Amino acid sequence: DVKVTQSSRYLVKRTGEKVFLECVQDMDHENMFWYRQDPGLGLRLIYFSYDVKMKEKGDIPEGYSVSREKKERFSLILESASTNQTSMYLCASSFREYSIVGNQPQHFGDGTRLSIL
Amino acid sequence: AQRVTQPEKLLSVFKGAPVELKCNYSYSGSPELFWYVQYSRQRLQLLLRHISRESIKGFTADLNKGETSFHLKKPFAQEEDSAMYYCALSNTNTGGFKTIFGAGTRLFVKA
Numbered sequence: 001d002v003k004v005t006q007s008s009r010y011l012v013k014r015t016g017e018k019v020f021l022e023c024v025q026d027m028d029h030e031n032m033f034w035y036r037q038d039p040g041l042g043l044r045l046i047y048f049s050y051d052v053k054m055k056e057k058g059d060i061p062e063g064y065s066v067s068r069e070k071k072e073r074f075s076l077i078l079e080s081a082s083t084n085q086t087s088m089y090l091c092a093s094s095f096r097e098y099s100i101v102g103n104q105p106q107h108f109g110d111g112t113r114l115s116i117l
Numbered sequence: 118a119q120r121v122t123q124p125e126k127l128l129s130v131f132k133g134a135p136v137e138l139k140c141n142y143s144y145s146g147s148p149e150l151f152w153y154v155q156y157s158r159q160r161l162q163l164l165l166r167h168i169s170r171e172s173i174k175g176f177t178a179d180l181n182k183g184e185t186s187f188h189l190k191k192p193f194a195q196e197e198d199s200a201m202y203y204c205a206l207s208n209t210n211t212g213g214f215k216t217i218f219g220a221g222t223r224l225f226v227k228a
Contacts, residue, residue: 042203060202108161
C-alpha cells in the first residue's frame with residue numbers, strides 16, 4: 001500500500017516566519033505534488049516535481065518554493081509566511097509513466113493544517 | 118482553458134435514494150477523468166476513473182464527451198457514502214503530470 005507521509009498534521013506559525021512542510025513517499029514515485037485545499041475552492045496546485053531536482057510551477061506558486069533533493073522527499077517552503085497562507089496543505093505522489101489503464105492516479109498524504117497568526 | 122466544474126457545493130439525500138454528483142469539464146484534447154473521495158478524518162483517495170469503466174462501492178461514472186460531463190451516480194445511497202467528492206481531469210499531453218480538481222461536492226446521506 002502506498003504511503004505518503006506528511007511531517008505534521010497541525011502547525012502554527014507566525015507572520016514572517018520561514019515555514020517548511022515535509023512530505024515523504026515510499027513507493028518510488030517519480031511525480032510529487034503540493035496542493036492547497038480551501039473550502040469552496042477545491043484543490044489548487046502549488047508546485048509539482050517529476051524528477052529529482054526538477055520542479056514546475058502550478059497554478060498558485062506565489063509565496064512558495066519547493067525542494068526535491070531525493071526522490072522520496074518533496075518539501076514545500078513558505079519563504080515569509082502570511083495570514084492568507086493559512087490553509088490545509090496536501091502532498092501527493094504518482095508514477096510518471098502512462099500505463100495501459102491511462103494516467104496514474106495520485107496518492108495523498110493526510111494533510112497539514114497550517115495556521116499563520 | 119482546462120476547467121472542472123462541480124456546480125453543487127452540498128448535496129443532501131436520504132438513505133436509499135439515488136444520488137448524482139455533477140461534474141462538467143472543459144478541455145480541448147482527450148481528457149482522462151477521475152473521481153476522488155475524502156471521508157471524514159481520512160485522506161483523499163481515488164474512487165474511480167473513467168478509463169477503467171468500473172463500479173466502486175456501487176458508484177459509476179460515464180464520460181459523455183458530447184456534454185463534456187462525468188457525473189458520478191449511485192442508485193441507492195448509504196450513510197457511509199457521506200463524504201467530500203472531487204472530480205478531476207488529467208492532462209494526457211503531459212503524462213498526467215498536472216491534474217485539475219473541481220471545487221468539490223459534499224454529500225450528506227441522511228438516515
